[in-house]
Amino acid sequence: MAPDRWIVRLEGCAYGGDALGRLPDGRVVFVPFVLPGELVEIRLVEEKRSYLRGMPIALLEPSPQRVAPRCRHFFSLDKERGAVCGGCHYQHLSYPAQLETKRSLLCERLRRQGRIPDPPVRATVPSQQEWEYRNHIQFHLTAQGRVGFVGAFPQDAVDSVLAVSECHLPEAPLNAFWPWLDFEAGLGIARVGLRLGMDEQILLVLESDSPLPPELAVEAGISVVHVWEDNALVLAGEGQLWVEVEAETPQPVRRIFRVSVASFFQVNT
Numbered sequence: 001m002a003p004d005r006w007i008v009r010l011e012g013c014a015y016g017g018d019a020l021g022r023l024p025d026g027r028v029v030f031v032p033f034v035l036p037g038e039l040v041e042i043r044l045v046e047e048k049r050s051y052l053r054g055m056p057i058a059l060l061e062p063s064p065q066r067v068a069p070r071c072r073h074f075f076s077l078d079k080e081r082g083a084v085c086g087g088c089h090y091q092h093l094s095y096p097a098q099l100e101t102k103r104s105l106l107c108e109r110l111r112r113q114g115r116i117p118d119p120p121v122r123a124t125v126p127s128q129q130e131w132e133y134r135n136h137i138q139f140h141l142t143a144q145g146r147v148g149f150v151g152a153f154p155q156d157a158v159d160s161v162l163a164v165s166e167c168h169l170p171e172a173p174l175n176a177f178w179p180w181l182d183f184e185a186g187l188g189i190a191r192v193g194l195r196l197g198m199d200e201q202i203l204l205v206l207e208s209d210s211p212l213p214p215e216l217a218v219e220a221g222i223s224v225v226h227v228w229e230d231n232a233l234v235l236a237g238e239g240q241l242w243v244e245v246e247a248e249t250p251q252p253v254r255r256i257f258r259v260s261v262a263s264f265f266q267v268n269t
Contacts, residue, residue, distance in 0.1 A: 017089025
């Protein structure tokens with residue numbers, strides 16, 4: 001086997017989506033898009049002082065928790081080092097296992113950095129929807145003005161943004177809207193954000209480094225805000241949304257929140 005190719009049994013998960021294993025000489029290697037317990041052939045792509053990074057070449061023994069990814073842009077061994085979206089880490093892992101993985105990662109952080117020997121972390125609360133749950137999503141733009149996400153391997157691409165044709169994370173009204181976004185090249189827009197409020201209100205946020213707002217045609221009923229540095233200019237509609245949340249403890253209570261462009265709000269309503 002070539003010096004940069006190894007067969008590795010993955011031992012656990014690391015924060016950020018990688019799995020970790022050890023080479024026969026004991027060195028730690030981090031590998032994306034594989035799962036603990038899997039036996040994989042990898043190619044080493046990066047060497048640091050205390051660890052290595054590898055890319056999966058062949059899946060020799062899959063985990064029973066492995067599932068088929070829903071999105072065509074997620075990594076597969078058929079398109080290694082190709083056009084792969086970097087937005088999702090766990091589409092190849094069953095949803096119950098995702099929840100336990102997140103709990104175990106938090107426990108590990110608390111043990112290692114918080115010095116808490118037995119962290120009292122409860123089971124992760126599952127979402128009622130595994131897909132189409134995000135009320136807020138942000139896109140980057142390609143050089144041609146198409147919306148997308150930063151690729152999983154941006155160092156390999158001339159344009160680090162991968163234009164996408166599907167995404168299964170935004171709520172249904174946002175998913176019906178974003179494919180119609182069309183921008184000219186060279187507008188200077190750094191990021192495009194979409195927020196969803198009550199009654200399917202949509203707020204489009206255009207982030208740039210310039211105080212000059214981009215020229216664009218706006219669909220009726222959509223609010224648009226141009227943001228640069230710490231400033232925000234409403235181009236259409238309103239600069240805020242109203243989001244309704246129902247709390248179930250101790251008694252069902254409904255709360256309405258005003259969410260502005262600069263507000264932090266949980267993306268899973």
